[in-house]
Amino acid sequence: MNLDRAVLAFAGTIVLVSAILAVTVSPWWIALTLFAGANMLQASLTGWCPAAMIFKALGVRAGTAFR
Template identity: 55%
Template sequence: MSLDRVVMSFAGVMVLVSVALSYYVSPMWHLFTVFIGLNLFQASFTGFCPAAKIFKKLGIKSGCAFN
């Protein structure tokens, strides 16, 4: 599995977790969803993604998006 797919899977899981937390725990968890969205948005322009850096250090092979 490439780094691109791992990062996108991780982002999707984080969005689902934050939506569940906002529903079951507190609506303030919507801020976490906004943070995830903003991070994905800036990564699409800059190519910088903290999660990609972490997964790359863990040995996941790089894909075409995060070189």
């Protein structure tokens, strides 16, 4: 798995988990979905992604989006 796929899988997991928690536990979990969406928008505009930096430090090989 390369860095691009790891970041997309992580973001998708966060969105799905927070949506499930919002339905089953508390509507306040939507805040996590909003944070993930805002972070994805910010990363698309600036090219800077904290999750990509963490995955890169863990040794995930580079993709084409986050260098």
